[in-house]
Amino acid sequence: MASVSTKDILLDTAEKLFAEKGIKETSLRDITALANVNLASVNYHFGSKDGLINGVIVRRINPLNEERFRLLEELNEIYTEREVPVEKILYALLIPGIRLCFSNPHFLRFAGQIVSDPDKEVYHIFVSQFEQVFKRFRDAFKCSLTHLPEHELMWRMHFLIGAMIHTWTNHSGLNWLSGGVCKLNNEEEVANRLIGFCSAGLKAPLVKLI
Amino acid sequence: MASVSTKDILLDTAEKLFAEKGIKETSLRDITALANVNLASVNYHFGSKDGLINGVIVRRINPLNEERFRLLEELNEIYTEREVPVEKILYALLIPGIRLCFSNPHFLRFAGQIVSDPDKEVYHIFVSQFEQVFKRFRDAFKCSLTHLPEHELMWRMHFLIGAMIHTWTNHSGLNWLSGGVCKLNNEEEVANRLIGFCSAGLKAPLVKLI
DNA sequence: GTTAGTTTAAAACGATTGTTTGAATTAATA
DNA sequence: TATTAATTCAAACAATCGTTTTAAACTAAC
Numbered sequence: 101m102a103s104v105s106t107k108d109i110l111l112d113t114a115e116k117l118f119a120e121k122g123i124k125e126t127s128l129r130d131i132t133a134l135a136n137v138n139l140a141s142v143n144y145h146f147g148s149k150d151g152l153i154n155g156v157i158v159r160r161i162n163p164l165n166e167e168r169f170r171l172l173e174e175l176n177e178i179y180t181e182r183e184v185p186v187e188k189i190l191y192a193l194l195i196p197g198i199r200l201c202f203s204n205p206h207f208l209r210f211a212g213q214i215v216s217d218p219d220k221e222v223y224h225i226f227v228s229q230f231e232q233v234f235k236r237f238r239d240a241f242k243c244s245l246t247h248l249p250e251h252e253l254m255w256r257m258h259f260l261i262g263a264m265i266h267t268w269t270n271h272s273g274l275n276w277l278s279g280g281v282c283k284l285n286n287e288e289e290v291a292n293r294l295i296g297f298c299s300a301g302l303k304a305p306l307v308k309l310i
Numbered sequence: 311m312a313s314v315s316t317k318d319i320l321l322d323t324a325e326k327l328f329a330e331k332g333i334k335e336t337s338l339r340d341i342t343a344l345a346n347v348n349l350a351s352v353n354y355h356f357g358s359k360d361g362l363i364n365g366v367i368v369r370r371i372n373p374l375n376e377e378r379f380r381l382l383e384e385l386n387e388i389y390t391e392r393e394v395p396v397e398k399i400l401y402a403l404l405i406p407g408i409r410l411c412f413s414n415p416h417f418l419r420f421a422g423q424i425v426s427d428p429d430k431e432v433y434h435i436f437v438s439q440f441e442q443v444f445k446r447f448r449d450a451f452k453c454s455l456t457h458l459p460e461h462e463l464m465w466r467m468h469f470l471i472g473a474m475i476h477t478w479t480n481h482s483g484l485n486w487l488s489g490g491v492c493k494l495n496n497e498e499e500v501a502n503r504l505i506g507f508c509s510a511g512l513k514a515p516l517v518k519l520i
Numbered sequence: 521g522t523t524a525g526t527t528t529a530a531a532a533c534g535a536t537t538g539t540t541t542g543a544a545t546t547a548a549t550a
Numbered sequence: 551t552a553t554t555a556a557t558t559c560a561a562a563c564a565a566t567c568g569t570t571t572t573a574a575a576c577t578a579a580c
Contacts, residue, residue, distance in 0.1 A: 337566075337567065337568085338567080338568065338569090339566090339567085339568095349568095349569095350569085350570080350571090352568090352569095353568080353569060353570080358568075358569080359567095359568065359569090
């Protein structure tokens, strides 16, 4: 009992292989072989491969979103009556994911695959979890960007979410594209750059539509 | 001969199904059944499934990138000696993809899957094609954002690429997240919003790193 | 009209997939 | 310790996959 359970070993190994090889490209035999457990244990503990995928998601997603909400709550307590700076809200939204990228390089690469997978019902599990986050932070931004029409705000949130997800999944790609110039030294540095970019985008003057 | 060739029917059908169901989730039998051609014709015309995937990519990628370069060249001819506005460069980079999204809703959803797929060698085909685009536009931005250190510029390009890809793959997701408020009326409108967001991000003041 | 090259047809191949089975083993309980 | 429940194990299952094969049909040039 003091030792790590088969269930946890499966979750860890699946998370790692899903991120490295892709979800569809990873067979249950790959996972159980690397985890040194029996093939049937996946169906025993999780019911199916989809159950395992689901298990990998929920283990990380809830703490991630709770941390976002906690940070946002902290801001509301500090900035009573005053306007919360956009950068602070962005920090609450973005830093939990970036921290997770550094502490666990696997999960959010795996998450990125899910977001761009059009078929899976797993996609809806993941995105529906994000719906609450989107709404809470939309309301927070609304209070600090009062001049911005709501649909314009949501467009811009859409773009920043794209930058966020791409940072999750492809930060090794930037190292390559930049010829090694852009390195990922620490999480605060990445967060600051992303926040700088996105806050400017959110605060941009309204575009004149033709 | 005047009729559409089997090869083209296969490319069209594969592109459509890859985008709708996912690459791994689409079997050659799915494709050939919908295309009303024989199963073996895939291997005859393309050698393998990977060959077909490759065919779907190269048919669209080259015209896309050529259009980007053409628009960039036009700018260089117009703005001789003068600084090219960042918005104009962004337009050259972004509008070909957005136009493709509207004229062909399938391909760039398919492309989004490839970008977030860590395993496939198809990924490298796709990304290596983008390497030239990245470098050409990096140099263009460099001339118009002279105060910005190169590595900072590349970070910001990384973020805008994320916003771009997310716009390709998930613009239906925004419609859903926004509760139908954000609609995709026409390509120029989407482009203007994305350009507004990204140009502000590129021109943002330098962040002070701790 | 014959022939050579190209394309399609139907069937089968071998490999891999997620899943299930039933016995063996371990752990927990009383 | 005896009994029960929980877990692990090796093996097999049925389905699906990409690919290959062999024959038939078609096209175009001589």
